[in-house]
Amino acid sequence: MTSVSVIDSVSQAATTPDTPQPYRELGLAEDEYARIREILGRRPTEAELAMYSVMWSEHCSYKSSKVHLKYFGETTTEEMRAKMLAGIGENAGVVDIGDGWAVTFKAESHNHPSYVEPYQGAATGVGGIVRDIMAMGARPLAVLDSLRFGPADAPDTRRVLPGVVAGVGGYGNCLGLPNVGGEVVFDRTYAGNPLVNALCVGAMRAEDLHLAHASGVGNKIILFGASTGLDGIGGVSVLASESFDGDESAAGRKKLPSVQVGDPFTEKVLIECCLELFGRGIVVGIQDLGGAGLSCATSELASAGDGGMHIDLDRVPLRATGMTPAEILSSESQERMCAVVKPSDVDEFLAVCAKWDVQATEIGVVTDGDRLVIDWHGETVVDVPPRTVAHEGPVYQRPVQRPEKQDTLRANGSAALTRPSGAAELEQTLLRMIASPNLASRSWVTQQYDHYVRGNTVLAQPADTGVVRIDEETGRGVAIATDCNGRFCELDPYQGAQLALAESYRNVVVSGAEPVAVTNCLNFGAATDPGVMWQFQQAVRGLADGCVALGIPVTGGNVSFYNQTGDTAILPTPVIGVLGVLDDVRRRIPTGIGAEAGETLLLLGETADELDGSEWAHVVHGHLGGTPPKVDLAREKLLGEILIAGSRDGMISAAHDLSEGGLAQAAVETCLIGETGARIILDPDQDPFVQLFAESAGRVLVAVPRTEEPRFTEMCTARGLPWRKTGVVDAESGSLEIQGVTTLSLEKLRQAWEGTLPRLFD
Amino acid sequence: MARVVVDVMPKPEILDPQGKAVAGALPRLGFTGVTEVRQGKRFELEVDDSVDDATLAKIAESFLANPVIEDWSVRRVEP
Incomplete structure (x- = not known):
């Protein structure tokens, strides 16, 4: 299953437009899926589908409440x-x-x-x-x-x-x-x-005051805190079962729990580490990883900044073996943060993290242009306009109707x-x-x-x-x-x-x-x-x-x-x-x-x-x-x-x-x-x-x-x-x-x- | 009478902060070469012959383990 042929890359997606995708199982409506295809001009890769599905969820996109x-x-x-x-x-x-x-x-x-x-x-x-x-x-x-x-x-x-x-x-x-x-x-x-x-x-x-945006071409993206595991990826595991049909790991993956276990002691050192980083003035932008994990952090940082972003997903420290790009992007492993750092400050940043025994890894860079590009095993698995993921999700004008029972209740x-x-x-x-x-x-x-x-x-x-x-x-x-x-x-x-x-x-x-x-x-x-x-x-x-x-x-x-x-x-x-x-x-x-x-x-x-x-x-x-x-x-x-x-x-x-x-x-x-x-x-x-x-x-x-x-x-x-x-x-x-x-x-x-x-x- | 052992372990995909703490302490104490530690718990039950496997499984699943985040296994051992 680690062979390169199973990677659903952007080029693969472009040549296989008719591959059925489990968008419904991921909570996307038919018209939402159609809109993703329209934005990209092709079908999304598995990793892109995972990103859009979590970021366009009610929890992340506020699609029903925005109006x-x-x-x-x-x-x-x-x-x-x-x-x-x-x-x-x-x-x-x-x-x-x-x-x-x-x-x-x-x-x-x-x-x-x-x-x-x-x-x-x-x-x-x-x-x-x-x-x-x-x-x-x-x-x-x-x-x-x-x-x-x-x-x-x-x-x-x-x-x-x-x-x-x-x-x-x-x-x-x-x-x-x-x-x-x-x-x-x-x-x-x-x-x-x-x-x-x-x-x-x-x-x-x-x-x-620090705001979450990725600015400055050439600035580095650093993921720090806990490793990324299979916790809390909930619905995204359907992707694994779809693509690895018949594979033994697929059956197991289907039952992944959507709960996460936290470690407050890791978070405590993360707090002290962040405060020292802020104090030294070496953080350009910062974002926590919560719901939707890396999907959210990378797309929001890139969307709020003035450039694009390139992420090398192979560099993300993992806690589990055999994770797919979609799983890495959707994992909700706790106690992780993502920072944007000037190249000249990276060594100091990593040294501060090392002092606090906080794992820190450079996973990408702010790029010229307006695309969020994510590579995995030498292939591009995500190539999207970040705003369409983070800030330009669907907006619904849901029907609003005062319930009939309200009058009875009031009376x-x-x-x-x-x-x-x-x-x-x-x-x-x-x-x-x-x-x-x-x-x-x-x-x-x-x-x-x-x-x-x-x-x-x-x-x-x-x-x-x-x-x-x-x-x-x-x-x-x-x-x-x-x-x-x-x-x-x-x-x-x-x-x-x-x-x-x-x-x-x-x-x-x-x-x-x-x-x-x-x-x-x-x-x-x-x-x-x-x-x-x-x-x-x-x-x-x-x-x-x-x-x-x-x-x-x-x-x-x-x-x-x-x-x-x-x-x-x-x-x-x-x-x-x-x-x-x-x-x-x-x-x-x-x-x-x-x-x-x-x-x-x-x-x-x-x-x-x-x-x-x-x-x-x-x-x-x-x-x-x-x-x-x-x-x-x-x-x-x-x-x-x-x-x-x-x-x-x-x-x-x-x-x-x-x-x-x-x-x-x-x-x-x-x-x-x-x-x-x-x-x-x-x-x-x-x-x-x-x-x-x-x-x-x-x-x-x-x-x-x-x-x-x-x-x-x-x-x-x-x-x-x-x-x-x-x-x-x-x-x-x-x-x-x-x-x-x-x-x-x-x-x-x-x-x-x-x-x-x-x-x-x- | 038989002795029954129930092993309860955090599910492999779930973070195990205790195991992680032990793994972190080992090299500090000079023990090298241990790459991962998972920490669970072991119950030893003395049971009458009347208790069947289905009952033991129910005890393990509903009470000894938290099946949302833990796996369990039951085995009978020689007294």
Whole structure:
């Protein structure tokens, strides 16, 4: 099988136009295959077919989402762009955070691999997003993970969740990166399709920003990091079985797993090696190898540069024997990077890699012209215009149709559901709610992650937001949070996306940080379903319009379609990440009360009878229908300004955002996190149930020192932010009293809140 | 009673970071000439005669090995 005659070279392809090719098995549609033939003026070789099929996949080409994502660019104003150094289309967005620092952050989904093999799927998800951050020239600083699973008590959740959590922790902990936040949400729609979204944030000096392009004729292409093996090539193995029909290796190849196993220790040295290479200024362009491996890295680098590229595939270090060019180009072996280096710097580059014990090989050169040419065993197996592979893939205007069921769903509000009345029922509801899987303490999950490695973590779970110090002298740092309520998005994807944005924004401002940028990880069902495309279109518009209202740009994102079990799509889940800046992390506001004696509790914002899609309707009645809470982004912005000003002037000693579970949940958490009791005094003019469990947006529970109370409340009044004195911190009591409803000891609350996940997963 | 040995190995195409670490350590310790190391695990089960091969295969596939990334083999050995 190694004989030259089986190589499907370009010249071979030109003389055998009628050779049948397995394009369908590779996921290409008939018209896509026809277009490839038209671009090349002949049939593609096996290697070219492999490249086009992976690069034109939904995951790499964004072919169904592109027409909608354009809306982000159309709505982003110059003012919003002011601090943006790199945006959508680069490996990750980059923003200027002041003092000469730039911060880059991005989220990516690894949903399907994590269902097949939870540990490795989640681990390599973390590894992949960390390399995206490295490819911008930044040092990765922290990760967050946003996870969705089927019902907490479902047998398969017991298989998937522990593996995913161990994988996120295993890879991140070995890399020495703190995990500072994220979410864990349970819903039956994720049962056969969990969501594993990993976010990484990194920092660099603004002048060190690196972009992925191959420029300068004669510059060398260097592949460095791990060897290339047969892992993760999934569907491409059909090529081997087609061409080597009857060969023994073919039958084996057919069953190649599409999962990859990562090695965080290799990635750790790769990080340090890259940072030294950047520091020495010997990297012209750099790209990580993720999905689609070398196909992606070579075509994207060449496409974004100003010349062509010639690659000698024989030079790629391989881990397996007998690999075909198509397999080498499609392999998703982990922990690899590709750099463009000036010829005069190659020796130094290789020496740095050798010092870090990182394998590095010159595999090609930037050429004059506009072709990507790849040779194998002395024959040319790829000769394509790189833009047609990387940036000019198919674009689909998929049908968009608001589902008929939407009206029924919207009409079926929660008003008819039986509400608890009287103190005893309210107490019982509160205890049931805080112990429910979506509201219970996440410490069973988060304690498996290292939060404090590197010594710069200022806030981490169970705080609303992760805060990491970047400059150890000035104390400048960033706050980052991710959020999404999929039920609200199901009821109204436009408003749901804005609610997710609002909550993530609020989570950042409660730490006292000023939001500067947004990223997203948009998880939806099948792009071929017009109803799903409507949800997607609405969510994108909601998010983009929301960002305009808040004045901060979307700097990057990720789209994941086809998240469904059978015909049932997941709840639309546009996970929104917001990045904020703290000029000095020492003024960050903690989540728990009790920092100072005699704090006053104030509820900022207004509570309305908004329980459609709420956690209460879900937990107590298994109900989803109606209209999500209304969203007022001008109010969210004002709330943010007040919290930031309050933090600057030292007027706030704790703040906690109200979201799922309402005031009851926020009060319980702020007490338990601060290990301090409190007394809540409800408004006599409003239904206690609504006050405790409604999920109106734009609300924050703050604790202010009694001495600062007049100044703070005057500021709120002057700026038109509704507030209500809603209780006092009571350090002596050791309990949470909700006046007229119940008094519960912190011990009892803690048992209810913390007992659930260990009981389910230990 | 019989002794059954179940060998579990990472699939050949899957990266084996442990084996790689061992392979990397050998030359540092002065052992030359070893070109590759793969690391797996071995289970020894004492089983009644009533346990048939199909049951042993099920034990290996569903519990001892992770068939997504590992191969396994079962053999009976003399006690």
